[in-house]
Amino acid sequence: MADNLPDDEYLTREEVLSLKALLDEQLESLLSQSKEAVNHLIDVRPPDADVLDVAVTESNRDFTLRMAERERQLVGKIRRALERMHDGEYGTCESCGAEISYGRLMARPVATLCIDCKTETEQLERRKRVF
Secondary structure, three states, X not given: OHHHOOOOOOOOHHHHHHHHHHHHHHHHHHHHHHHHHHHHHOXXXXXXXXXXXXXXXXXXXXXXXXXXXXXXXXXXXXXXXXXXXXXXXXXXXXXXXXXXXXXXXXXXOOOOOOHHHHHHHHHHHHHHHHO
């Protein structure tokens, strides 16, 4: 398989390659956005900024940091998905070992659970929040 990827139990070669390209593109985009965010955060604010300007700047900074944390977590998930791909485990549910459908992976390429296991997990989480 291209890129030294092993054959996948559930996905065709073309499906794996298209998902890999999608993951690589998302990873590159997130890393680029992170660089921009860091550069924006280190910009020095003008010394004559008034209190309102400082408050808005700090609010924007907090929002940027929250988004950067979300992006950092997604980068980790993308890297784990690529590792699973190189290990020949991508497309296999981590919980039950069943196939994760190509359609699900196209919608959520970092998915590690099949739709049935994910639904069950979400239902259990909802029940825990209710009680």
